Amino acid sequence: MSEFLDEIEECVAPLRRYARSLTRNADHADDLVQDCLERAIRKQALWRPQGPLRAWLFRMLLNIYRNDLRSRRRRPITVPVDQVSELPQVAPAQPGRMLLAETARALDLLPEEQRTALLLVVLEGLSYAEAAEVLSIPPGTLMSRIGRARAALKQLTESRGETRLRTVK
Amino acid sequence: MSELISESDLAAYVNGQLDGDRRKAVEEFLATDPARAAEVEAQLKQNEAIRALFGAVAEEPIPARLQPLRIARAVRQRRQRQIYTAAAASVVLAFGIMFGWLGNRYLTGQDDAGDALANAALSAHQVFAAEGRHAVEVAANEEDHLVTWLSNRVGTQLMAPDLTTHGFTLVGGRLLPFEQGSAAQLMYENADGQRLTLYITAGAPGTPEVDYASAGALHTYYWTSDAIDCAMVSDLPAETIRTIATSAWRQLVAAI
Numbered sequence: 429m430s431e432f433l434d435e436i437e438e439c440v441a442p443l444r445r446y447a448r449s450l451t452r453n454a455d456h457a458d459d460l461v462q463d464c465l466e467r468a469i470r471k472q473a474l475w476r477p478q479g480p481l482r483a484w485l486f487r488m489l490l491n492i493y494r495n496d497l498r499s500r501r502r503r504p505i506t507v508p509v510d511q512v513s514e515l516p517q518v519a520p521a522q523p524g525r526m527l528l529a530e531t532a533r534a535l536d537l538l539p540e541e542q543r544t545a546l547l548l549v550v551l552e553g554l555s556y557a558e559a560a561e562v563l564s565i566p567p568g569t570l571m572s573r574i575g576r577a578r579a580a581l582k583q584l585t586e587s588r589g590e591t592r593l594r595t596v597k
Numbered sequence: 598m599s600e601l602i603s604e605s606d607l608a609a610y611v612n613g614q615l616d617g618d619r620r621k622a623v624e625e626f627l628a629t630d631p632a633r634a635a636e637v638e639a640q641l642k643q644n645e646a647i648r649a650l651f652g653a654v655a656e657e658p659i660p661a662r663l664q665p666l667r668i669a670r671a672v673r674q675r676r677q678r679q680i681y682t683a684a685a686a687s688v689v690l691a692f693g694i695m696f697g698w699l700g701n702r703y704l705t706g707q708d709d710a711g712d713a714l715a716n717a718a719l720s721a722h723q724v725f726a727a728e729g730r731h732a733v734e735v736a737a738n739e740e741d742h743l744v745t746w747l748s749n750r751v752g753t754q755l756m757a758p759d760l761t762t763h764g765f766t767l768v769g770g771r772l773l774p775f776e777q778g779s780a781a782q783l784m785y786e787n788a789d790g791q792r793l794t795l796y797i798t799a800g801a802p803g804t805p806e807v808d809y810a811s812a813g814a815l816h817t818y819y820w821t822s823d824a825i826d827c828a829m830v831s832d833l834p835a836e837t838i839r840t841i842a843t844s845a846w847r848q849l850v851a852a853i
Contacts, residue, residue, distance in 0.1 A: 436665040444663070445654040449647075459749050462662055466754075469669050499741050524646065531646040549612050550644050551651055556614055575608060581643055 432472055435481050436465065442482075442552055443489055449547050450493055452536070460496065464489040486552070486562045490544060497540070527585065534584035542577035545570055602626040607633065611640040662752065671824075674802075675754065675853045678824040681805070682850050715810045715817045717775055718796030718828035721782050722815065725771065726792045726830075733769030733784055743770050747781035753799040753825050757783055758848035763841045765793060793831035793838070795845055800824045811835065818842040824853050 443464060447457035467488055468481075535543055541563075548559040549570075560567045602623055609615050610623045627634040661667060725732055735743040740757055748755045750772050757767050765785035773780045773796075780798040805822045816835045819828035827849060829842040 433665040433669055440659055440663055440665065441655040441657075444657070444659070445651055448654045449651040458660060458663060459745070462668075462749055463745070465663060465665060465668050466672065469665065469672050524642075524649075527642070528646050528649055531643065532650055535647070535650075547647065547651075549614075550647050553613060556609075556612070571605065571608060574612060578611075578640055578643060582639065 432481075433469075436468060436485070439482055439485050440465070443485060446486065446547060446552055447489060447493070449535075449551055450544070452532070460489060460492050463492050467492075483554075483558050483561045486548070486554075487564070490562065494540075530585045531581065534581050537584055538577055538580055542573050542580065545573040546577040546581075549574055607637060611637055611644065613644075662749070671753065674800075675824045678800070678822050679850070679853065681822070685805070711806045711808050711819055711821050712810075713776065714796070714798065714821060714826050714828050715808070715819050717773075717780065718782075718794070718819065718830050719810075719812055719815060719817055721773055721780075721796055722794045722830035725782065725784065726794055732792075734771035736769040737767040739769075740767065747772060747797075750779045751781050751797065751799055752778065753797075754853050755781055755797055755825075756849065756852040758795070758845040760785055760841055760845060763837075763844065764788060765841065768792070791831070791833060793829060793833065793841065796828045796830065797849070798826045800826050809835070809839070820846050822850075825849060 440461065443461045444457060447460045448454060451457045451460065464485060468485055535547075538546070545559065545563060548554045548562060549556070552559075554562065556567045556570055560570045563570060565573075606615070606619070606623055610620065615623065627637055735746065737743075737757075744756055747770060757770070760766070764787040766787075768784040768786050770781055770783040773782055775798050778799060780796055783795040783797070784792060785795070786792050800822045802823050803821065805820070807820050808818075810817045810819070814832045815830055816833070816838050817828050817830045818838055820826065827846060829838060829845060831838050831841075833841075
């Protein structure tokens, strides 16, 4: 029991990070993680997988996130303006601040299936096999989603740059 | 492009999937192909940007509500409460509801928690049941969201009991402060515009109680338990409230 909880505890910080990258809202992200942890702990006797828990927890978090998205789409929720696209604090001196802001915006524009795949591998450092398991897709599909996500990110950040240049001229 | 290095190797390289020798082979290849090297460099910049944006979240202190031990304890208490409820239901049926209330109250004398709950529920009812447009924060058309939100904030699994068989439909709910934590208020209304409110907080270990209080025309029925405390307030006849409150309590406990 406590071994199980210890293993879950190790995943809390990564789950929060991933949830935050998906929702870009700290409270909303923590709500999703709380739901996920409660489900995991409630279901452990029945559903706990044989191997490591990480993929199982991430899969559960994603399911909760997607259900939540669906119900929000049905009944749009108004969010205070200052919570929309909540950007992490970045020190002004940090190089590439503009790139960060643009990457954040570009990520928001990616299709959900590309964004979830890219962030699992790049942000969470999952292997192809583990990420494919989390998303319940074949590894080949995962790789092509990540490839498309990278191409779209590149295009989105570049085209913004060009637009700005034209405006200056 | 070298026969040994494919596009998917380059992708695997930027996606952090290669180790040791394979990694070195890719790096050696990139040293000979500046165009590819620039593409790879741009993708590594994407990685850096993504990690710079969200990486720090994992270093933040973890809030209490996300601590597995605490969640496990709450889950365990809910389970015990379910077992207790099943046993208590038969006891209450056998000995009679009135005896249970009075006996519990007078034998243990522990009604402070219940009093605080009943008073808070009563005040909240007096303030919000009279409101027209602003009676609730989140309306019943967003019931799923309302329930998830309130459950998370109150710290126990809630649901909005279905009281339609008693002629009452959900208007919505709001979050309120209660002692050191939060409470949920759910509001219901019948066809005549009469309202009743259900005031719910997370329970605390102690002797479970069921009791009744009235203040003027308003009647309050309340229950306390380890997992959930709840009070129903309305100006309906006391007997009617008792029936509806019992039904609401059963649904709440069954959902925990």
